[in-house]
Amino acid sequence: MRIAMVTSECEPYAKTGGLADVVDALARALGRAGHRVDVYLPRYRGIAHLPSELSALSVQVPLGTEEGSGVRRVPVTIRSGEGDGYRVRFVEHDPSFHRDGFYGGPEGDFPDNAARFSILGRAALETIRAEARPVDILHGHDWQAAPAILSLETRYRVDPLLARTASILTCHNLAYHGWVPRDRAWVMDLPDAIGDRHGVDLLREAVRHADLVNTVSPTYARESLTPEYGAGLDDLLRERGDRYGGILNGIDTALWDPAEDAALAAPYSAADPAGKERCRTDLCARLGLDPNGPILGLVGRLDPQKGFDLVAAAAPGLVRSGARLVVLGTGDERLVAGLHELARANPGRVVVLDRFDRDAARRIYAGADLFLMPSRFEPSGQGQLIALRYGTIPVVRRTGGLADTIRDADAEPATGNGFVFADADPAAFADAVRRAIEALADPGRRAAIVRRGMTADPSWAGPAQRYARLYARAAELRGGASPAG
Ligand code: GLC
Numbered sequence: 350m351r352i353a354m355v356t357s358e359c360e361p362y363a364k365t366g367g368l369a370d371v372v373d374a375l376a377r378a379l380g381r382a383g384h385r386v387d388v389y390l391p392r393y394r395g396i397a398h399l400p401s402e403l404s405a406l407s408v409q410v411p412l413g414t415e416e417g418s419g420v421r422r423v424p425v426t427i428r429s430g431e432g433d434g435y436r437v438r439f440v441e442h443d444p445s446f447h448r449d450g451f452y453g454g455p456e457g458d459f460p461d462n463a464a465r466f467s468i469l470g471r472a473a474l475e476t477i478r479a480e481a482r483p484v485d486i487l488h489g490h491d492w493q494a495a496p497a498i499l500s501l502e503t504r505y506r507v508d509p510l511l512a513r514t515a516s517i518l519t520c521h522n523l524a525y526h527g528w529v530p531r532d533r534a535w536v537m538d539l540p541d542a543i544g545d546r547h548g549v550d551l552l553r554e555a556v557r558h559a560d561l562v563n564t565v566s567p568t569y570a571r572e573s574l575t576p577e578y579g580a581g582l583d584d585l586l587r588e589r590g591d592r593y594g595g596i597l598n599g600i601d602t603a604l605w606d607p608a609e610d611a612a613l614a615a616p617y618s619a620a621d622p623a624g625k626e627r628c629r630t631d632l633c634a635r636l637g638l639d640p641n642g643p644i645l646g647l648v649g650r651l652d653p654q655k656g657f658d659l660v661a662a663a664a665p666g667l668v669r670s671g672a673r674l675v676v677l678g679t680g681d682e683r684l685v686a687g688l689h690e691l692a693r694a695n696p697g698r699v700v701v702l703d704r705f706d707r708d709a710a711r712r713i714y715a716g717a718d719l720f721l722m723p724s725r726f727e728p729s730g731q732g733q734l735i736a737l738r739y740g741t742i743p744v745v746r747r748t749g750g751l752a753d754t755i756r757d758a759d760a761e762p763a764t765g766n767g768f769v770f771a772d773a774d775p776a777a778f779a780d781a782v783r784r785a786i787e788a789l790a791d792p793g794r795r796a797a798i799v800r801r802g803m804t805a806d807p808s809w810a811g812p813a814q815r816y817a818r819l820y821a822r823a824a825e826l827r828g829g830a831s832p833a834g
Pocket of ligand 1 (some may be wrong): 727
């Protein structure tokens with residue numbers, strides 16, 4: 350099939366979170382399976398790794414005008430290069446994208462995001478028209494791709510080239526909607542029926558109009574049908590019925606392989622796990638961490654979503670009873686300040702790295718004994734999958750993708766690969782950590798739990814097949830290509 354993906358992030362070009370890894374890995378896996386994938390991405394300032402040969406194409410993107418009389422055309426350059434298994438197509442429009450930040454700055458979201466992401470989406474549609482080659486699937490990721498989907502559904506269907514292109518929206522996180530107040534919505538050039546008199550909730554409208562909608566795990570898909578997790582979209586998601594579901598993400602098993610990881614002090618694998626101990630020693634030496642106690646690692650955005658408040662509340666007690674804690678992440682200033690204070694009070698026992706550091710992250714995945722992910726909600730999550738692969742036992746809250754990947758080793762002794770707790774409170778979390786620490790003290794049991802994690806297959810092969818089936822179903826709904834096409 351021919352697939353056009355529209356996204357605001359893609360590794361290795363632009364990344365703030367898991368979305369970037371997912372788009373890159375999924376596009377590559379689909380490419381390997383024989384599909385032709387184009388990934389449309391804004392050409393932000395500071396994109397460092399460009400493919401060596403870029404070709405350029407000029408397109409005119411129609412945007413609305415304030416008076417609502419017709420459209421104005423914005424010249425945009427599409428620079429395309431072959432990535433690894435897919436083609437990446439940078440949408441170049443410097444007034445929109447050549448600035449610091451992808452979505453906003455210290456003042457909040459950019460006020461012109463509706464225009465910026467309309468340019469991204471419509472540039473993709475105009476490129477398809479300019480090249481006069483139909484695509485089977487328009488696959489948009491998160492609210493930033495909503496203008497692409499809404500433009501296809503309301504403005505571009507009249508073009509025979511796009512009449513049968515099926516639209517798919519993947520929601521990586523329902524907490525971010527992309528809100529456009531009514532007095533700015535004109536720029537998107539969408540029919541007035543889109544949104545209400547206050548404005549346009551981009552994610553909501555894309556959920557309503559896409560042919561098929563999915564999120565990134567079966568459990569989060571179910572949770573999001575309830576008011577507690579639905580972020581105001583649960584009613585609409587329920588309405589979509591079987592046109593909404595969950596596909597669990599994979600991880601790139603070549604990028605995340607402790608046997609091949611150049612950041613580590615020693616390689617290791619399930620068959621030959623000895624190197625992990627050297628990675629632990631190395632981690633402690635680098636960070637000035639006292640190795641005589643279980644090491645709890647945490648890597649991620651310091652965001653209330655991730656349950657860092659639970660960690661902050663439970664950490665003093667855990668550290669008093671002998672645990673070591675190493676945290677790598679940036680985010681919420683109050684959380685960061687609280688963690689720094691904890692580190693000052695516990696030299697050699699608590700280390701906080703308040704920065705973005707790929708190699709340090711890898712050394713924590715490898716060198717820690719336990720990996721903490723007490724998320725309040727987690728659409729999919731990749732930290733727990735990386736931890737499993739690196740032989741570090743995950744302690745997670747039973748929610749979203751965490752519930753779909755981690756089984757509690759006390760409740761399910763024969764298959765458990767981690768430790769799981771249900772209630773989002775510090776005591777329940779601390780209890781799960783204590784149960785995990787007990788397991789560490791029993792070498793045979795620990796080795797069995799670790800082996801299950803290291804030998805599982807978290808690769809993209811399975812998920813990519815599931816997406817291919819989703820595409821086939823969407824194409825069928827539109828009367829378009831057959832799966833083989
Ligand atoms: C978002 C979600 C995370 C998911 C990622 C990629 O960042 O919060 O759970 O793994 O998207 O889909």
